[in-house]
Structures are given as C-alpha cells and as structure tokens.
Amino acid sequence: MQWVPEYRDDINRVERFNAVARITHWGHTVTFILCLFTGLVLFCDGMDWLATIFGGYAGAGLVHRIAAVLLTLFIAFFVLFDFKGIISWVKDLLRFGMNDIIFVMKFPLDFLGLPVKMPPQTRFNGGEKGNSMLTPTCVIFLVLSGYIMWFPAIFPAGLVRVAYPTHDIAMVFATFMVCMHGYLGSFHPGSGESFWGMWKGTVREDWAKHHHPIWYEEAYGEKADAEKE
Amino acid sequence: MARKTNLYDVSKCIACRACQVACKDWNQLPAVIEPFKGNYQTHKDTNGDTYTIVKFIEHEDDPAADVQWNFLKYQCMHCFEPACMDVCPRKCIYINDWGAVLKDYDNCIGCQYCSYACPFHIPKYRKRQDIVTKCTLCYERVEEGLTPACVRTCPTDALQFGDRDELMQYAEERVKFLRVNGFPNATIYGKFELGGLNMLYVLTDSPDKFDLPVDPKVPGQIPFWQNWVQPYLGWLIPLALLGSATSFVTTRILANKHGEHGEGGHE
Ligand code: HEM
Ligand code: HEM
Ligand code: SF4
Ligand code: SF4
Numbered sequence: 001m002q003w004v005p006e007y008r009d010d011i012n013r014v015e016r017f018n019a020v021a022r023i024t025h026w027g028h029t030v031t032f033i034l035c036l037f038t039g040l041v042l043f044c045d046g047m048d049w050l051a052t053i054f055g056g057y058a059g060a061g062l063v064h065r066i067a068a069v070l071l072t073l074f075i076a077f078f079v080l081f082d083f084k085g086i087i088s089w090v091k092d093l094l095r096f097g098m099n100d101i102i103f104v105m106k107f108p109l110d111f112l113g114l115p116v117k118m119p120p121q122t123r124f125n126g127g128e129k130g131n132s133m134l135t136p137t138c139v140i141f142l143v144l145s146g147y148i149m150w151f152p153a154i155f156p157a158g159l160v161r162v163a164y165p166t167h168d169i170a171m172v173f174a175t176f177m178v179c180m181h182g183y184l185g186s187f188h189p190g191s192g193e194s195f196w197g198m199w200k201g202t203v204r205e206d207w208a209k210h211h212h213p214i215w216y217e218e219a220y221g222e223k224a225d226a227e228k229e
Numbered sequence: 230m231a232r233k234t235n236l237y238d239v240s241k242c243i244a245c246r247a248c249q250v251a252c253k254d255w256n257q258l259p260a261v262i263e264p265f266k267g268n269y270q271t272h273k274d275t276n277g278d279t280y281t282i283v284k285f286i287e288h289e290d291d292p293a294a295d296v297q298w299n300f301l302k303y304q305c306m307h308c309f310e311p312a313c314m315d316v317c318p319r320k321c322i323y324i325n326d327w328g329a330v331l332k333d334y335d336n337c338i339g340c341q342y343c344s345y346a347c348p349f350h351i352p353k354y355r356k357r358q359d360i361v362t363k364c365t366l367c368y369e370r371v372e373e374g375l376t377p378a379c380v381r382t383c384p385t386d387a388l389q390f391g392d393r394d395e396l397m398q399y400a401e402e403r404v405k406f407l408r409v410n411g412f413p414n415a416t417i418y419g420k421f422e423l424g425g426l427n428m429l430y431v432l433t434d435s436p437d438k439f440d441l442p443v444d445p446k447v448p449g450q451i452p453f454w455q456n457w458v459q460p461y462l463g464w465l466i467p468l469a470l471l472g473s474a475t476s477f478v479t480t481r482i483l484a485n486k487h488g489e490h491g492e493g494g495h496e
Pocket of ligand 4: 316317318319320321322332336337338339340341342343344360361
C-alpha cells in the first residue's frame with residue numbers, strides 16, 4: 001500500500017514554499033505536537049502513561065513550556081524573515097470566492113476518494129484557506145492564553161479565568177484541524193503531493209496545474225513568464 | 230464523621246494577630262515582610278507562606294462618628310463544595326472525613342488553577358517549591374485531639390473549634406444577642422454561602438463591611454470550562470482522527486475501483 005505519493009524528480013517541478021516557510025511549518029508542527037501531548041496529560045483523565053514519557057507531570061509541564069517558547073520563536077522567525085510571504089498568503093486568503101465555496105461543499109466526496117470535478121483554485125484551495133484562517137487563529141489564542149496561564153500574577157484575575165477555557169477550546173479546534181490537515185497533507189492520495197511542496201519546496205508541475213490552476217497560471221504560466229522577461 | 234468547624238466571632242476579636250503568628254509557627258512558615266501601606270494590616274492578602282491574615286477594614290459610614298474598624302481573620306473557608314477541588318488537574322485536593330479541604334502536595338504541579346477557581350482567591354503560589362498552598366485547618370493537630378494552632382492561641386476565644394452543629398447553635402445565639410445589643414445587622418457567614426462553609430463567621434455587620442462577598446459564587450468561566458469544555462468538546466479530536474482513518478481506507482478502496490488517479494491527481 002502506498003502512503004505518501006512518490007517523489008518524482010523525473011517530472012518537471014515548480015516551487016511552492018520557500019525555505020523560511022518550510023522551516024517555520026515543520027518547526028511549529030513539532031512544537032505544536034509537543035505542546036499538545038504534554039497538555040493532554042492535564043486535559044484528559046488517566047494520562048499517567050503519557051506523562052511518564054515526559055518524566056512525570058512536572059517534566060511534562062517543563063516540556064510544555066520549552067516547546068511553547070520555541071513555538072513562539074518560530075512564529076516570530078516567520079514574521080521577521082518572510083513578512084512578504086505572510087502578506088501574499090493573507091492576500092490569497094482574501095480572494096475567498098465562489099470557487100472556494102464550491103470546493104468546500106464538494107470536498108467531502110473528494111475526501112472519501114470519489115471522483116469530483118473542482119472549480120479552478122488559487123494558490124490555496126477553499127479548504128486550505130479555511131485551515132489557514134482557523135488554525136493560526138487558534139494558535140494565536142493558544143499562545144496568548146498560554147502565557148497568561150503561565151504568569152497569572154501579572155494579569156487581572158478575570159483574564160486568567162477566561163484564559164483557561166480559551167486555551168482548551170483553541171486547543172481542541174486547532175487539533176481537530178491539524179488531524180485532518182496532517183492527513184490531507186500526507187496520506188491523502190489526491191492532495192498528498194503537497195507534502196513534497198512543504199518538505200522539499202517543490203511540487204509536480206502537472207499536479208500544480210491540476211489542483212491550483214489559477215496559482216499556476218499566475219506564478220508560472222505564459223503571462224508570468226512574459227512579465228519576468 | 231460529623232463535621233468539625235472553626236468558628237470566628239468578630240465581636241470578640243481584638244485584632245492581636247496571635248492566630249497569624251501561631252499559624253506561621255505551627256506550619257513553620259518563613260516571615261513574609263511587606264512594605265507599610267498606611268494601615269495596620271500586615272499583608273494585603275494571603276500568600277504562599279502566609280495561610281491566614283487579619284484584615285483591618287476601615288469604614289466611614291457615619292461622618293459624625295469616628296472611623297469604624299472592622300477586623301476579619303481571613304483564610305481558606307473549607308467549602309463543602311470546593312471549586313478548587315473541581316479544577317485541580319492532578320486531583321490532589323480532597324475533603325477529609327470531618328470537612329477539612331486538604332492538598333496532597335506531592336502531586337501538585339503549581340498550575341494555580343485552584344487559586345483562580347476559588348471564589349475567594351485564597352490558595353497562593355509558593356515559588357520556591359512550585360506548589361500552591363493554603364490553610365489546612367491544622368488537620369494533623371486535630372487528628373491528635375488538639376485544636377488548630379490559631380484556635381489554641383486566641384486569647385479572647387474569638388476562635389473556637391469543634392462540632393459544627395454545636396457551634397452553629399452557639400453562633401445563632403451570639404447573633405441574636407448582638408442584634409439586640411447595638412449590632413442590628415449582625416449575621417452568620419458560612420451557613421448557606423456556597424452551599425456551606427466549614428469555617429463559620431459571626432459578623433457584627435453585613436459581609437460586605439468585612440470585605441466578604443455577600444453572595445459568593447464560583448466565577449462563571451470556571452463551571453463553563455469544567456462542565457462543558459472539558460468533558461464534551463474534546464470528543465472532536467477522536468472524531469477528526471476517525472474521519473481521517475475512514476478517508477484513508479475509502480480513498481484506497483475507491484482508487485482500486487475507479488483505477489489509479491491519473492498522473493498528478495484526479496481524472
Ligand atoms: C505559547 C504557547 C503556550 C503556552 C505559554 C502554554 C502554557 C500553558 C500553561 C502554563 C498551562 C497550564 C498547565 C501547566 O502549568 O503546565 C497549559 C496547559 C495546557 N496547554 Fe498550553 N501553552 C501553550 C501552547 C499550547 C498548545 C500549542 C497546545 C496544544 C495544541 C496546548 C495545550 C494545552 C493543554 C491541553 C493544557 C491543559 C489544559 C487543562 O488542564 O485543561 N498549549 N499551557
Ligand atoms: C501533522 C503533520 C503535518 C503535515 C504532514 C502537514 C503538511 C502540510 C502541507 C503539505 C502543507 C502545504 C499545503 C499546500 O500545499 O498548500 C501544509 C500547510 C499548512 N500547515 Fe501543515 N502539516 C502538519 C502539521 C501542521 C500543524 C501542527 C500546523 C499548525 C498548528 C499546520 C499549519 C499549516 C498551515 C497554516 C498551512 C498553510 C495552509 C494550508 O495549506 O492548509 N500544519 N501543511
Ligand atoms: S475557600 Fe477556596 S481554597 Fe478554600 S476550600 Fe473553598 S474554594 Fe478551596
Ligand atoms: S496548583 Fe496544585 S493543587 Fe492547585 S490545581 Fe494545580 S495541581 Fe491542583
């Protein structure tokens with residue numbers, strides 16, 4: 001059985017994510033998952049076995065805080081070194097239109113593997129746009145509420161009490177998205193190719209044409225070539 | 230076992246703070262010196278090394294009269310339904326068989342949830358040990374047949390310890406007496422508040438004159454968090470995993486049926 005689609009360098013490839021985006025993405029993936037597992041030991045009952053992996057509950061708390069600081073640093077790194085990338089990302093999200101709505105509505109069928117015809121997509125498809133809005137928002141809430149919970153004495157007590165449910169709600173929604181997202185960005189046969197975009201930076205040209213025709217046309221199509229010259 | 234309660238009768242308190250010192254002494258807590266703030270109260274609030282304080286509350290209700298001073302011994306109320314116990318993720322807070330709310334410090338991770346869930350914000354962080362501490366109702370002493378250190382020390386018997394029902398009767402008599410002797414607003418605190426407190430107060434005036442919440446409530450965010458978010462919302466995560474696993478299987482079955490995806494994706 002095939003897991004991730006095979007990486008093919010015999011087929012023409014185009015760049016999808018630059019090094020800063022990729023370092024940030026895998027950086028926050030690892031730190032997010034560390035925070036998640038060390039946080040779940042408190043969120044769920046009967047997680048002693050998981051806490052043991054981190055050297056007990058005190059150890060889990062320490063790992064949670066170290067990972068949290070690194071997560072914050074990765075976000076700062078992204079903002080500092082690829083601010084332009086973030087702006088163009090946000091601009092693409094603002095292009096949310098009819099094609100995205102149809103994509104999201106038809107997506108459940110595609111998700112299960114039924115053949116569907118999707119309207120042309122920009123750099124990020126409807127689902128990725130949704131993910132790009134919801135997950136980072138949740139992560140920002142996690143970071144803000146997290147520091148409030150870490151240093152409650154310097155914040156008003158009312159804010160600390162709001163931070164507790166906020167941290168958990170943001171954790172659940174972010175993790176819900178990440179479960180689907182991690183799967184779609186790797187083992188899903190249709191979109192799995194995007195994994196290489198995030199891992200090596202490039203995706204197959206034919207895949208890009210097929211999945212993100214508007215983006216492909218604008219970035220690598222004839223018009224874009226003409227503009228470059 | 231019947232509840233054993235601490236009773237504090239403010240009408241007998243002379244604010245000598247012997248209880249505060251006795252508490253430090255028995256629990257071997259280091260002194261915490263706070264700067265002078267212009268009144269006689271030593272500490273603004275309880276802290277990680279100070280389980281009980283005597284508050285000095287000033288009132289100027291009647292401009293003709295002098296400043297009115299209200300004293301209040303302040304510490305953990307040993308609630309019948311402690312919010313601190315509900316939120317503790319390490320389940321290290323428990324109620325013993327005579328009603329003291331206690332902590333098992335071995336399991337405490339210093340997360341401070343209990344501190345902010347408490348309607349009185351009583352438990353406090355002790356940095357040097359990374360734990361959150363509070364009054365223990367001197368349970369070790371009580372189990373040896375003694376009374377709590379503060380009660381033992383109190384020179385005016387403003388503090389009394391014993392069977393809750395007996396002390397409740399006594400408190401009711403005291404309130405009756407005070408009401409006809411110049412304190413018409415005298416009241417008991419701890420009988421009904423928060424479903425009952427294992428610390429009873431005889432107050433000479435309404436609770437707000439003693440810096441106590443008149444109708445104390447666990448802050449709303451805490452039950453929302455504990456009763457809704459924690460037990461139910463988390464199920465979305467296994468749902469997402471299940472969805473992904475389903476897709477993993479069906480995409481591969483359907484791929485066999487419809488033939489492999491064309492080069493680069495669908496069709
Ligand atoms: C800057 C980022 C973060 C900071 C500063 C932070 C801080 C904290 C703190 C101080 C606690 C209290 C428990 C303790 O003292 O160990 C906590 C709990 C928790 N954190 Fe975080 N955190 C962050 C990010 C995250 C992320 C990314 C996740 C998950 C995806 C997460 C999930 C949790 C969970 C599930 C709990 C337990 C909550 C409960 O007891 O119900 N945290 N966090
Ligand atoms: C679990 C492992 C993960 C895998 C395999 C994975 C994979 C990917 C891939 C392949 C992309 C590029 C998609 C595209 O071509 O547009 C991507 C984008 C993205 N990832 Fe992840 N990711 C993972 C975890 C995470 C985590 C933990 C977060 C955040 C907390 C995250 C946030 C994002 C965001 C915001 C994007 C851009 C929007 C999108 O394309 O959906 N990812 N990820
Ligand atoms: S007063 Fe606060 S710390 Fe004491 S038992 Fe009640 S909730 Fe817990
Ligand atoms: S600080 Fe300790 S006692 Fe308080 S809720 Fe956290 S683990 Fe429980």
